[in-house]
Amino acid sequence: MSDVVEKTLSALPSLLSLDSQAGAGKLSPSSKLGNLIKGITELTSKHEEEKLIKKELESIKEQVASPNTTMRQMKEIMVRAIYCEMLGYQASFSYIHAIKLAQQGSVLEKRVGYLAVSLFLNETDEFLLLLVNTVLKDLQSTNLIEVCMALTVVSQMFPKDMIPAILPVVEEKLTHPKEIIRRKAVLALYKFYLIAPNQVQHIHSKFRKALCDKDPGVMTASLHIYLQLIKENPESYKDLTGSMVTILRQVVGGKLPLDFNYHSVPAPWLQIQLLRILAYLGKEDQGTSEMMYDVLEESLRRAEMNHNITYAILFECVKTIYTVHPKSQLLEKAAECIGNFVLSPKINLKYLGLKALTYVVQQDANLALPHQMTIIECLDHSDVIIKRETLELLFRITNAQNVTVIVEKMLEFLRLTCDDYSTIDLVGKVAELTMNSVFSLGGDVMQPDIPNNFLRLLAEGVDNVEDRQLRLFAVDSYVSLLQGVTAKLPQRFLQVISWVLGEYSYLREEESDPGSVMRLLARLLDQRHTSTETRSWVLGAMTKLCSSPVSVALARDVCERYLSSLYSGSLNTVLRQKAQELMILSQDTKLRARVLPAEGRLESLEVDSSLSFLDGYVSEALAAGAAPYKSPHQRQEDLVQEKALSLEPYGLSLPVSLSSCSITDRLTDRRSPTLLSMSSGLSGNSTELSHQEGSTTLKLEGVKRVWGKDGYLAQQQSAGETPTPLVELPNPLLSPQSPPSQTQKPSSGLEPDQEKRQLASSLFVGLGSHNSVCLVRLPSTVWLFIKHCQSANQSHVFKALFKRFYINSCQSISCISGSPLKEVKGHSVSVCLHTVVMKRASVQVELAGLLSYQRPLGQPQAAQFSLSLSLKHFLRPLTVSTGDYGKMWLSFSHDLKQNLRLVTTEHQEPLTATLDALKGKLHLHVVDIIGSEGIVACRLLQGPGQGQPCLLHCRVNADSLAVWLRSPVPELPDSLLYHCQKALTET
Amino acid sequence: MIKAILIFNNHGKPRLSKFYEHYSEDTEQQIIRETFHLVSKRDENVCNFLEGGMLIGGSENKLIYRHYATLYFVFCVDSSESGLGILDLIQVFVETLDKCFENVCELDLIFHVDKVHNILAEMVMGGMVLETNMNEIITQVDAQNKMEKSEAGIAGAPARAVSAVKNMNLPEMPRNINIGDISIKVPNLPSFK
Secondary structure, rough: OOOHHHHHHOHHHHHHHHHHHHHHOOOOOOOOOHHHHHHHHHHOHHHHHHHHHHHHHHHHHHHHOOOOOOOOHHHHHHHHHHHHHOOOOOHHHHHHHHHHHHHHHHHHHHHHHHHHHHHHHHOHHHHHHHHHHHHHHHHHOHHHHHHHHHHHHHHHHOOEEEEEHHHHHHHHHHHOHHHHHHHHHHHHHHHHHHOHHHHHHHHHHHHHHHOOOHHHHHHHHHHHHHHHHHOOOHHHHHHHHHHHHHHHHHHHHHOOOOOEEEEEEEHHHHHHHHHHHHHHHHHHHHHHHHHHHHHHHHHHHHOOOOHHHHHHHHHHHHHHHHOOOOOOHHHHHHHHHHHHHHHOOHHHHHHHHHHHHHHHOOHHHHHHHHHHHHHHHHHOOHHHHHHHHHHOOOOHOOOOHHHHHHHHHHHHHHOOOOOOOOOOOOHHHHHHHHHHHHHHHHHHOOOOOOHHEEEEEEEEEEEEEEHHHHHHHHHHHHHHHHHHOOOOHHHHHHHHHHHHHHHHHHHHHHHHOHHHHHHHHHHHHHOOOHHHHHHHHHHHHHHOOOHHHHHHHHHHHHHHHHHHHHHHHOOOHHHHHHHHHHHHHHOOHHHHHOOOOHHHHHHOOOOOOOOHHHHHHHHHHHHHHOOOOOOHHHHHHHHHHOOOOOOOOOOOOOOOOOHHHHHHHHHHHHOOOOOOOHHHHHHHHHHHHHHHHHHHHHHHHHOOOEEOEEEEEHHHHHHHHHOHHHHHHHHHHHOOOOOOOOOOOOOOOOOOHHHHHHHHHOOOOOOOOOOOOEEEEEEOEEEEEEEOOOOOOOOEEEEEEEEEEEEOOOOOOOEHHHOEEEOOOOOOEEOOOOOOEOOHHHHHHHHEEEEEEEEEOOOEEEEEEEEEEHHHHHEEEEEOOOOHHHHEEEEEEEEEEEEEOOOOOOOHHHHHHHHHHHHHHHOOOEEEEEOOOEEEEEEEEEEOOOOOEEEEEEEEEEOOEEEEEEEOOOOHHHHHHHEEEEEEEEE | OOOEEEEOOOOOEEEEEEEOOOOOOOHHHHHHHHHHHHOOOOOOOOOOEEOOOOOOOOOOOOOEEEOOOOOOOEEEEEOOOHHHHHHHHHHHHHHHHHHHHOOOOOHHHOOHHHHHHHHHHHHHHOOOEEOOOHHHHHHHHHHHHHHHHHHHHOEEEEEEEEHHHHHOOOOOHHHHHOHHHOOOOOOOOOOOO
């Protein structure tokens, strides 16, 4: 204790010396302020402090009201009032007296008056009106201090509409002989420019004069203005580049008086300011940038690493170099500089280094490579700020391959800082931003828990300002995303967007018309690539949103379309259900208000899973003679016993003539050694395959792999060991298929069997009785092979070929190529090969064509034909490993679930039997069967070489087979499911 | 632009607050509290920059602070200010205070809040950095002090002041005031962390 007293006493001289300086009336500890402070320091609780200050304010109030209080006393009272206000207690009664003090006091008292005014009042206060005349008077005073005070108060807070009153006087001060006045006037005018740019428009020339002022201080002050002006409109100030470069060169060269040195660095703050201006001027402007290369280089060179302030200059220099038109030599030096920052043991520099890196990696991600180790270290740094900056940096170098790791790191960070509301906002934003890029980059490859985590982050927490802002931010960014092109956005991301918009759009309701979000969502529904699952999310969001008349109308419109013809082809019950719900809710506002109460958003709902609230209804129904409830399982059992109608939601109602298909299947198994054109075509195909594979690999090499699953990849050799789902995905598709072996010999004079004949005649009505058509299936493509046989009494061969294909069925099938007509000698046939693929998966397509031919002697003739092809003609087994299957499964967005009938045979497990049946009929590949689950894969021929995959996950569930289909193609699961149902019912 | 300058002690007691943008009284108090909360829980060996985000509106702004013995000096600035530049500006500010008060301590800031404001006004005007040269600032402040002297006369009563301080029973003061440490040894600047 004694040494503390000693220390306190040792402070006395300074207090006293100050006292003697300031004069007796100044605040000595004996004053009332002294007593007040003494009183406060003795207190132990906030409550007592409140009581004391209240008492103090009472006494101040009494004193200011008293007519006997002199200006000098008033000054002292004001200081006490300032003290109380600083502690957060309002002393509003003293405001008017502060103005009075500024109006009437002597210079000294006036100063306290002005100070109190600038601390108490703001530009919206009406009291300020009372001050205008005083300010005007003081501005014109001959006392420099009064002028300075007035300029200070004017730049602190001056209402927009009062600027004209004093503007001419302030303008005048630009030519004042004293530089300090000129400086303050410049800054005051800058403040005016910020408040009301139009009012100072006419004095821009005077700003230029200030820039050229002989006093460097005034010039420095004017740079504030120019920084702002150039930032707003760099084009208009390009002519200043030369001057700025000259000024900087002089400053760097030490041409300024030594007074301007700070730790022997010439005017560092001025340098920083100039470098910023140059950055704005040189941005995306080669010509201007070239003017500044020299001086930038000199700045870099001169700023030796010896004091903190030189680091500030270096940092600014580096930023400028990376902002202006690039010059490789400078970039190199700047990169080196950044390296020094990042590696610095000084934590502030490390922080700035990371910031600089964050800034530059946007231009060249390679710059982060040499600092991998440091970045990793920073990720575990004890300082949260450093950590956050590192994450920000990682966020910038996020690409498809490191997405998962970086998101993991971010979530980790989020978990750590969860308790802190002030940081959660920023972290949330980082995560939010990342999510956007991650979702759009990685999209469907991501583990589903990542978006879930994100949504939880958004939804959790009380309804405070931070959460609200975060949500609003999310809503706004998603709305702007949806306004752009949405075709590329992954389905899962669209689902997240729909949810967020549905939940939180009300936050922005005030500022935009309520229909806009609805319209965006409706647009999503209309897009073809939107998967059914996403659609149901979108509909859910719309249900939450339809509160205003505009949105109700929109919702109704959407529902009507959904429930009517346009979407009737949709096989999804969930969608129909949701649309129906939305329809009803949009029509009945009362019901809607009950179901979706506006204020209920924040309450978590308790789900009554036993549905006890329906008990009354059930007992009533039972009493009225209704049958007791049976579980689906029971019902199915009953059904099997009764052999009643199948209750499978989608009956096999599509009219399909499958005669053609069955022929094909049988022909498939026949082998033929001939038909050269085919095999040559195939070998061409296979080389193309391998070529494609090669090119994919090459591409992968080109992509930087900085971050792998375990963080970063230190060496190149480890790059190959960190496959990411996205990269691996195409591989199973590209892996060589089983060798093309099945070829079909055209006719060879054999008598076609009866069925074939029948088909042929149906195809080539009018061509003759001996014509036939075959469809030959090959592993990679479908070949439509049309043969024209020689008729019995004619020796001529028809040069038959497809002149033209015209395609119906919505372009869902296309003819890829036709090989040149080839005459197979000795067989008297002409062969023309066309490759047919399915452009868009559908259950069945019609292939129609026109065959024109000419007999050697005679008129050209034409015949139309059509052929119905089913999806299964375009399906091929997809050979993948279980691991690859798993990866692909996660990446596909379009899915569908359905229960199918199990095939029961005597000597096989039901699952194996069912899968075998599917395999046989639909050419699927059974990847694996584990216990009661089986996974199956196939692909759809959609182009040369490869096809879109579809994966099936089958699980035996009681006596049915729960099938879950997934594919990147929207329509494929639907159509395939249809064929599966069909195949199983036929068995 | 500088949005706010705050000085508070290790217990969060404000010693000076100057806002260059308008906030409501309550917001200002909240900003002071939150800033203290943010700054005080940081270790000594971490960086001097804080990106507050919520504080004083928007993620554009950052807090730059220094801790001297019992006092925190916090500048809240937007992105147009150089972080390291402001860090040195705080140093200049403290050095200037030290010159003006001769070994500045927390007490000086309490008793001469108006004077501290006046010094600050010569450095930062309406949120813009006006002067960074300590000697220039002191010259301006001194010029004003001379005015005061001539106006008030040298009628001070040092003896009375001494006895007043001696008699002042400050049971809580020692906790807040650490006179020896806050003084900045001027040519040997404490090097920044």
